Structures are given as C-alpha cells and as structure tokens.
Amino acid sequence: MRTTESASYYNHLEKMSVNELLTNMNKEDQTVPHAVNKAIPQIQKLVEAIVPRMEKGGRLFYIGAGTSGRLGILDASECPPTYGVPHDLVIGIIAGGDTAIRKAVENAEDDPEQAWADIQAFDFNAQDTVIGIAASGTTPYVIGGVKNAMKEGLLTGCITCNEGSPLAKEVAMPIEIVVGPEFVTGSTRMKSGTAQKLALNMISTSVMIKLGKVKGNKMVDMQLSNKKLVQRGALMIMEATGLEEEEALAMLKEHGSVRNAVEAFEKRV
CATH class of the missing domain: 3.40.50.10490 (Glucose-6-phosphate isomerase like protein; domain 1)
Structure with a gap:
C-alpha cells in the first residue's frame, strides 16, 4: 500500500x-x-x-x-x-x-x-x-x-x-x-x-x-500593483539611498521599479 x-x-x-x-x-x-x-x-x-x-x-x-x-x-x-x-x-x-x-x-x-x-x-x-x-x-x-x-x-x-x-x-x-x-x-x-x-x-x-530577481533580501523587481506594494517599494528605496519618503515615491513612480529607481539614484550620485 x-x-x-x-x-x-x-x-x-x-x-x-x-x-x-x-x-x-x-x-x-x-x-x-x-x-x-x-x-x-x-x-x-x-x-x-x-x-x-x-x-x-x-x-x-x-x-x-x-x-x-x-x-x-x-x-x-x-x-x-x-x-x-x-x-x-x-x-x-x-x-x-x-x-x-x-x-x-x-x-x-x-x-x-x-x-x-x-x-x-x-x-x-x-x-x-x-x-x-x-x-x-x-x-x-x-x-x-x-x-x-x-x-x-x-x-x-x-x-x-x-x-x-x-x-x-x-x-x-x-x-x-x-x-x-x-x-x-x-x-x-x-x-x-x-x-x-x-x-x-x-x-x-x-x-x-x-536569476537575479532579488537584491540583498529585497524583491526589487516586484510589480507595484497596490498601495501596500508601492509603500514597500518606497521603503526599499529609502533604505538603499537615504532619500526621504516623498522623493523615494517620486523616483519609484518615474522609474517603475525599485531596481530601476536605485540604479538611477546611483548614477545620479
């Protein structure tokens, strides 16, 4: 059996x-x-x-x-x-x-x-x-x-x-x-x-x-499909860059993902 x-x-x-x-x-x-x-x-x-x-x-x-x-x-x-x-x-x-x-x-x-x-x-x-x-x-x-x-x-x-x-x-x-x-x-x-x-x-x-879809321990490529995930993404950007929340949210909106926003910030500095 x-x-x-x-x-x-x-x-x-x-x-x-x-x-x-x-x-x-x-x-x-x-x-x-x-x-x-x-x-x-x-x-x-x-x-x-x-x-x-x-x-x-x-x-x-x-x-x-x-x-x-x-x-x-x-x-x-x-x-x-x-x-x-x-x-x-x-x-x-x-x-x-x-x-x-x-x-x-x-x-x-x-x-x-x-x-x-x-x-x-x-x-x-x-x-x-x-x-x-x-x-x-x-x-x-x-x-x-x-x-x-x-x-x-x-x-x-x-x-x-x-x-x-x-x-x-x-x-x-x-x-x-x-x-x-x-x-x-x-x-x-x-x-x-x-x-x-x-x-x-x-x-x-x-x-x-x-396959490179996680950086550190963060879901840097996640889809920003609701307010909770947008806030999570902004927090990740704040932790990685030292930016204030308002600017982190703006960069997230502009670049579409945590990964892209952080990379854009790193190129800027």
Whole structure:
C-alpha cells in the first residue's frame, strides 16, 4: 500500500473534541518540515539544473491534478507580481483546465495524453522544464505529461509523497517527500499538500534569486500593483539611498521599479 493511502495514526475522529482535532492535526503538521528537509538534496539538484536552462530562455511548467494542480498554479501565478517576470515564464497547468481550479472535473486526471497536449499549447522549447506534481505518484495525467516531455528532451522533475512511485521512475530528477499517513486517511490535501507547497516555494524562490530577481533580501523587481506594494517599494528605496519618503515615491513612480529607481539614484550620485 502507498504511504499516502495508509491508515491514519488516529481513529474515531468524530468522537474527538475540537481541541483534540486541532491539536492532533497540528502535531502531524509539525512532521512535514522534517520530511522536506530530508529531500533538500533532491530539490537542490533540480534547482541547479533549472537555472541555466532558464538563463537560456527556458520556462518552468508545473502539471498536476486536484490539489497538486492547484498548488502548481498558485506558485506560478505568484511569480510575476513577486519578481516582475513575464506571466508565461512559470506556468501552472491543471488537469481539466481552469474550471478545475475551483471545481473538480470528473475523470480529467485519468487521460495520460492530455497534459502533453496542454503543454504543447504553449509552444514548448528544448530549454523548458516540466515538474509533475502528484502526492500519490500515480496520476496518469501527470505521468503521461512528464513521459512525453522527457521524450522531447525537456528536463523533467516531480514532487511526490511516496517512495518509488511510477511518476518518480519517469522523470530525470524526482523529489520524494514522504510525510506518512494523513490525519484523515488518504486526504492528501493535508500533510502531502503542505509538503508540496513548501517544495514549490523553495524551487521557485531559489530559481528567481539565482536569476537575479532579488537584491540583498529585497524583491526589487516586484510589480507595484497596490498601495501596500508601492509603500514597500518606497521603503526599499529609502533604505538603499537615504532619500526621504516623498522623493523615494517620486523616483519609484518615474522609474517603475525599485531596481530601476536605485540604479538611477546611483548614477545620479
């Protein structure tokens, strides 16, 4: 039996008090970072392979179904506002299309050819990377997608929560984060989903830093899409230049990003 499908360590959940439920869920959640820590060598290997490919024009695709697909879309959608990159640099694809983001699409994950068709819609190139996300490591949509990507010469990786899964065997660089049985048996949106989210954070953040999208510890290329981010950007400029807030805001408005404003200031002085 797959670890993700094995019986919960807890029984008679319906008889527990709310406090007992919350305490036990939290107890299980605390095991997740330790499992992720064990997978750091695998995550590192994949990140170090992705960066030079993206420097040559490659993109990063996440493919998944259900919770896994939604997590990939979440991570991809946050890269443009956070790092100022194009919307088609990191792409999340879910079985069943955009409808499946909010509502499950019946049988969408069972088609082993659909993921590759979905990737082809983006005019893939040889420098692209495809990461399949599936807690079970058995989802046909995901396995078929990485298998076809591998045949076309793309770099392939995966994030799964079972050891030795069919998915891991079909990719060049698997990431296996074994978090053990879920609090509710088989509910992989819980610990497995948390582990996948942590791994995705680590991958995309590390890649963006290595691509030069962070300076010091600041998001100097972030999109200024609301007042909060404009104020954050002005504060960054103030810290980097010693300017007062009013002038920092003016430079931010003029140059469009923290990076450009600071570089303009440095040329001025």
